[in-house]
Amino acid sequence: METLKTECTPEENTHIITDIRFRPNSTQLATSSFDATVRVWDAAQPSYCMWKFTVHTAQVMSLDFHPKKNDLFCSCDGNSEIRFWNINQYSCTRISEASLLDP
Structure with a gap:
C-alpha cells in the first residue's frame, strides 16, 4: 500500500470483478465476478x-461478510438469488430470492 504498486495480478477470473470484501479480522478477501463465481x-x-464457489447460475453482482460471524458471507447474482455461505464448511447454507419493493 505504501508504494501504490501492484504486487500480483491473479489471472483466475475470466470476466470483470464486481465486488471485493475483506473478511473481518483476517487477511482474506472475497471477490464476486461476472463469471458467476465467488473466490x-x-x-x-x-x-x-x-x-x-461456482453454484450461481448468473453473474454474481455483490457479496459481503457477516460483521461478527466472519465464517459466514452472502452473495447475490443477476437473477436476484442470494446464497448464504459457511466458508469453514465450504457449503451453501441457504438460498433466498431478493424481492424489490414497488415504488
Whole structure:
C-alpha cells in the first residue's frame, strides 16, 4: 500500500470483478465476478485463490461478510438469488430470492 504498486495480478477470473470484501479480522478477501463465481483470496499470498464457489447460475453482482460471524458471507447474482455461505464448511447454507419493493 505504501508504494501504490501492484504486487500480483491473479489471472483466475475470466470476466470483470464486481465486488471485493475483506473478511473481518483476517487477511482474506472475497471477490464476486461476472463469471458467476465467488473466490476467496489471502491478501498475504494473492497469486491464487484459496476457495472458488461456482453454484450461481448468473453473474454474481455483490457479496459481503457477516460483521461478527466472519465464517459466514452472502452473495447475490443477476437473477436476484442470494446464497448464504459457511466458508469453514465450504457449503451453501441457504438460498433466498431478493424481492424489490414497488415504488
